[in-house]
Amino acid sequence: MISENKYNILIVDDLSENLRLLTNILSAHGYTVHAAKSGASALQYLQANLADLVLLDVVMPGMDGYQVCELLKSDERTRDIPVIFLSSADHVFNKTQAFSKGGVDYMLKPFHEEELLARINVHLSLRAVQKQLVEQNIQLQKEIVERKQAQEKILYLATHDALTGLPNRALLQERIKRDLALARRYQREVAILFIDLDRFKQINDSLGHHVGDELLKAAAERMKRCVRETDSLGRLGGDEFVICLPEIISAEVASLVAKKFSKRWRNHSISRITHCISAEVSV
Numbered sequence: 601m602i603s604e605n606k607y608n609i610l611i612v613d614d615l616s617e618n619l620r621l622l623t624n625i626l627s628a629h630g631y632t633v634h635a636a637k638s639g640a641s642a643l644q645y646l647q648a649n650l651a652d653l654v655l656l657d658v659v660m661p662g663m664d665g666y667q668v669c670e671l672l673k674s675d676e677r678t679r680d681i682p683v684i685f686l687s688s689a690d691h692v693f694n695k696t697q698a699f700s701k702g703g704v705d706y707m708l709k710p711f712h713e714e715e716l717l718a719r720i721n722v723h724l725s726l727r728a729v730q731k732q733l734v735e736q737n738i739q740l741q742k743e744i745v746e747r748k749q750a751q752e753k754i755l756y757l758a759t760h761d762a763l764t765g766l767p768n769r770a771l772l773q774e775r776i777k778r779d780l781a782l783a784r785r786y787q788r789e790v791a792i793l794f795i796d797l798d799r800f801k802q803i804n805d806s807l808g809h810h811v812g813d814e815l816l817k818a819a820a821e822r823m824k825r826c827v828r829e830t831d832s833l834g835r836l837g838g839d840e841f842v843i844c845l846p847e848i849i850s851a852e853v854a855s856l857v858a859k860k861f862s863k864r865w866r867n868h869s870i871s872r873i874t875h876c877i878s879a880e881v882s883v
Contacts, residue, residue, distance in 0.1 A: 607724050608632045610651040612642040612668065613686070614660045618709075622655060625713055626720075639663030643671060646678050653724055656703075658687035658694065666701045673702035680730065682723040686711065761835040763813055764820035772834030772842055779832065779846045791845040791854030793861065795823070800839035826861060 609631050611622045619635045626633045634651065636642035639660055646654075654672070658665040665685055672678045684705040685698040698706045704723050707716060759771040767775065776792065783790045797819060804812040816839065823841060827833050832844040848854045 606630075606632070607652040608634065608649070609653050609655060609720070610634050610636060610642060610645065611655045612636045612639065612660070612665070613655075613657040614638060615657075618657070618686075625716070629717060631720075639665070639668035639671075642668060646672070646681070650677065651681055652727060653720060654681055654683045655720075656683050656685055658685055658689065658698070666697055669698075669701040669703055680727075682727050684719060684723065764817055764835050766820050766824075766841070767832070767834035769834070769836055772832060772836070772844075775832040775834070776842075776844045779844050783846065788846070789848045789850060789854075791848040791851070791857065793843040793845065793854075793858050794836075795841040795843065795861075797839035822865075826864065 609626055611619055611626075611633060613619050613622070613635075614637050616637070619637070623633045623635060634645060634649070636645055640663060642654070642656075656665045656668060660668075665687075669683050669685075672681060672683065679702075682704045683702060684707060685703045686707050686709055687694060687698075688709040690708055695706045704726075705719055707719065759768060760766065761768045776790075779790050782788070797815070800812065800815070803815060816835075820835065820841075823833055823843070827843055828845075830846055832846075833841065835841050845854065845857065848857070
């Protein structure tokens with residue numbers, strides 16, 4: 601008797617004496633046993649209580665064992681439960697049918713108790729290994745995702761300004777280098793705007809660096825709204841920013857863009873915390 605056994609086994613048979621016999625044998629060996637007298641009641645039970653293994657009679661009224669097994673294998677929740685068919689039919693067709701429907705084994709009635717227990721033990725062991733592999737695969741996929749997210753975070757921190765979230769000097773240089781290479785290849789113009797916040801040091805000195813930081817973040821957000829998707833905006837450091845404008849027609853157009861950008865800033869104030877700061881931009 602294996603009293604430490606914790607596996608749940610469902611027995612499906614329309615004959616009460618068969619259910620009693622199997623229940624007594626399996627219970628004596630420590631299995632938790634549930635019984636169903638029809639295919640419909642077995643399916644209903646498994647929707648709420650997943651078994652570790654099913655012992656399934658073939659010949660039953662209403663719904664035979666093959667139909668029950670086919671329905672189990674079509675349901676994602678129950679498809680991996682091993683099914684052992686129990687039948688008095690010793691024809692090759694019956695056995696082939698059982699395996700084609702998804703059964704893992706086929707035993708003849710009357711069966712030998714030792715053989716039945718041995719086969720049950722084999723399939724439960726295989727099922728346990730399968731579950732372990734699935735769990736390990738899930739854990740592995742989770743670790744891969746976490747590692748990828750960590751790598752992406754490290755890369756982001758290495759290429760972006762911690763305060764404003766804009767590309768830093770290194771990333772900005774890479775993007776400008778790319779835009780210049782494309783411009784040379786396709787004979788296009790590129791404009792680069794150097795942006796400086798006027799009197800920024802006075803704000804830091806009079807109101808504190810925390811206010812200056814808020815101003816820089818607000819300035820970065822406003823600049824993001826002023827540029828195109830194809831433009832490269834970044835922070836050089838301090839109160840200095842750069843915008844690379846690819847596909848500019850001429851220097852005159854670049855100058856107009858710069859003047860328009862500067863004018864848009866002069867007509868707006870940036871409010872942060874409890875202070876209202878009028879910031880001007882030199883381009």
